[in-house]
Amino acid sequence: MSKPRKPKGRAISGWLVLDKPVDFGSTEAVGKIKWLFNAQKAGHAGTLDPLASGMLPIALGDATKTVPYVMDGRKIYEFTVSWGEERTSDDLEGEVTQTSDKRPSEEEILALLPNYTGVISQVPPQFSAIKIAGERAYDLARDGETVEIPSREVEIHRLTLLKAEKDRAFFEVECGKGTYVRSLARDFGRDLGCYGHISGLRRTFVAPFAEEAMVPLAELVALEEIEDRDERLAALDAFLMETSEALSAxxxxxxxxxxxxxxxxxxxxxxxxxxxxxxxxxxxxxxxxxxxxxxxxxxxxxxxxxxxx
Structure with missing residues (x-):
């Protein structure tokens, strides 16, 4: 009888609150962190789209057991909605499907926001990880299929207009689990009769981790220059938070x-x-x-x- 294979990497445990850059996928980021820390296991608490930046909490080792508690926490996003176009992905990556010359006034935008505060019904984007008949919606969308995704209830705790310009508006939202900010942009545009899509998205908070805890990926990658392995790993480990931090509530x-x-x-x-x-x-x-x-x-x-x- 063969012996069980010993896991590769170090049996370390803790949370790294990564400041994910744009054009870097969440899975790619987890893989990079796992490799940098030479960790046996790694996972993230809440996907960020490649075009989004900001807080991506990554659990290493035993901390992966606490991921569900972070997934359920409140999140804060800053986002930009560009008016005049609706897109297949509800962000800059998708193809344009609808256009409009109409542009909303600041007063019209402010009058709309109460409709999107509290518990609301929301349809996730076509390009999302929602499973339809056992397949991811984004896989079906990439194959050219249009699928009916059922609406679901999400909770918006706070929604603020930060600034309004002619062709775009800047918002901040504090929301619960499962909220798609891209869907907010799409629905804003439809309700205002001008269409809209996300052109900028940054996550600044995932409960219970504060914005100040974020570590830029470039700062971690720079430590690869340390030739001594033990010294390099010690420098990386200094950025880890205790596993229990995820359970402070x-x-x-x-x-x-x-x-x-x-x-x-x-x-x-x-x-x-x-x-x-x-x-x-x-x-x-x-x-x-x-x-x-x-x-x-x-x-x-x-x-x-x-x-x-």
Missing amino acids: LPQIRISDDQAHRIRMGNPIILRGRDAPVDEPEAVALAGGKLVAIGEIGQGEFRPKRVFA
């Missing part, structure tokens, strides 16, 4: 090393003290500031559901 309990050992063996631990949480569907156990497990609290016990090395 969950209740936290502090435990001893002995309790951490019990949890890592898959056993529950008893919580004592008058300040101990009573019932929590999800909570985080930390030992010495390091993430041990995500679990549930009930009947005076912490029961692990997902354990970290």
Whole structure:
């Protein structure tokens, strides 16, 4: 019987908050970071289109187990809508399908925004990762097919007009999971009777990571010039955030090393003290500031559901 293959790379864990450049795909960015850090595993929390820049949180190693918690977080985008053209992809990459000489006034734009605040119904773009009959919508669109993508509810927490010019307008939006900013631009243009598409898009925030945490890709690539491997990897590791940073919104309990050992063996631990949480569907156990497990609290016990090395 053959031995299981040992994973290639380092068993490191943590989050890198990448400032992704334009013309660089999310999958390409993850591959580059995984290679730079010589990590065994890597994944991202929320795709950014190649034409978009900004925050792309990348999880390395055990931190990939916390990706769903970041995917569910709020996001903030700054985006530019150019008026007068609707495109197949709802951004600069697509072919022009509709044109108009009409241009909206600032007053017309401002009057429209309340319609796009709160829980709204939105149809994702034809060029999106939505699955239709088992296939990605963008694959069908590239083959020339027009598919019916069902609408879905998304939540817009805040939508602000930053500046209005004759041929374009600049916005900022704070939104929930699954929101397509390209769809906002398309629908703005249709409602205003002038058509529109995204001509600039930057993500500045993905909860719980702040904009100040972003690291430009060029800054990381520049470290390739360090010839000493250990020195180079240490310089890269300095940019990593603790795995637990992705879980800051969950209740936290502090435990001893002995309790951490019990949890890592898959056993529950008893919580004592008058300040101990009573019932929590999800909570985080930390030992010495390091993430041990995500679990549930009930009947005076912490029961692990997902354990970290």
